[in-house]
Amino acid sequence: MEYLGYFxxxxxxLSLGLVGGGGSILTIPILVYLFKIDPELATSYSLFIVGITAASGCVSHYRMGNLQIKSALYFAIPSIFSILIIREVIFPQIAETLFSIASYKVSKSFLIMVVFSVLMIIASISMIRKKTITIQGSKTNYAQLAIIGFFIGIITGFLGAGGGFLIIPALLFFARLPxxxxxxxxxxxxxxxxxxxxxxxxxxxxxxxYSFLLIISSIAFVGMLIGTQISKRIDGSQLKPIFGWFILIMGLYIITKEIFLK
Incomplete structure (x- = not known):
């Protein structure tokens, strides 16, 4: 299973390089089911892996002139506050066992994976749906961008997910970016x-x-390089439905496994 995890x-x-999202959605299931890492610890590992992989992608996109620093900061700064509140204040206070139904115990790990599977299903639907986005006007709405950043930070904080599938629409609609x-x-x-x-x-x-994290991050980095190069030749939106169906299947598998196959 570990060899499959590395692959x-x-x-x-690849997902981050091609479509700018989906990487963190895949990271948690890989860590939990293929490497047998506790879900709570997996959220921390996911932050490192996705963060360092995204950093490498930033360099490539900077060279291509695709980074809008001002919009990124208006979005990211409120996110930082919500992330820290969730991870350092709220998350540690959640009990390991939330409640029991007969002999079945609902744990923090169960909550993380079920919420994560729901997020995967929502993300997959947004990736599968084929629609043309029409943007009116060209003025960036920084206030709305900051508000959305705060709420997406909650998702990042609780699940260790970057939220790229939510960030991109926000940048399209409120930052008016191509x-x-x-x-x-x-x-x-x-x-x-x-x-x-x-x-x-x-x-x-x-x-x-750290040795484990560096190995996984290095492999993901290779995927990022491949994805970024492919994105220069192929529109990432053409590949989104494929990633979307893959993520949908994984999301349904996780929620089924956690609820019915424990």
Whole structure:
């Protein structure tokens, strides 16, 4: 299973490089089911892996002129506050066992995976749906961008997910960015959010296996390079439905496994 996990790690970077999102959605299932890592610790690992992979993608997109720094900061700064509140204040206070139904115990790990599977299903639907986005006007709405950033930070904080599938539409509608700039800027936001979240986990003493993280991140980095090069020749929106169906199947599998196959 570990060898399959290493191979699957390429898809994390490939997804981020091609469509600017989906990488973190794949990271948690890979860590939990293929590497048998506890879901709570997996959220910390996901922040590191997705963050460092997104950073490498930022460099490529910067060279292509796809980064809008001002929009990224207006989005990311409110996200930082919500991420730190969730991970350093609220998350540690959640009991390991939430409640029991007869002999069945509902744990924090169960909650993380079920909420994550629902997020995967929502993300997959947004990726599968084929629609043309028409944007009126060209003025960036920084206030709305900041508000959305705060709420997406909650998702990042609780699940260790970058939220690229939510960030990109926000950048399209409220920052008025073209698709390729939205993809590049989303990677910068994901990098900032993930780095701050992981740094917060280090501060509270989360145990980290750095050698493992570096191996997975290196493999994901290769996938990112491949995905970024392919994105120069192929419109990432053409590949989104394929990733979407894959994520939908994984989301349905996770929710089925956690509820019925425990």
């Amino acid at each position: 699957a790690s390429i898809i994390i970077g 698709m390729k700039q939205a993809v590049g800027t989303s990677l910068l936001i994901i990098f900032i959010n993930s780095s701050i979240g992981f740094a917060g986990d280090l501060y509270i003493g989360t145990p980290i296996d």
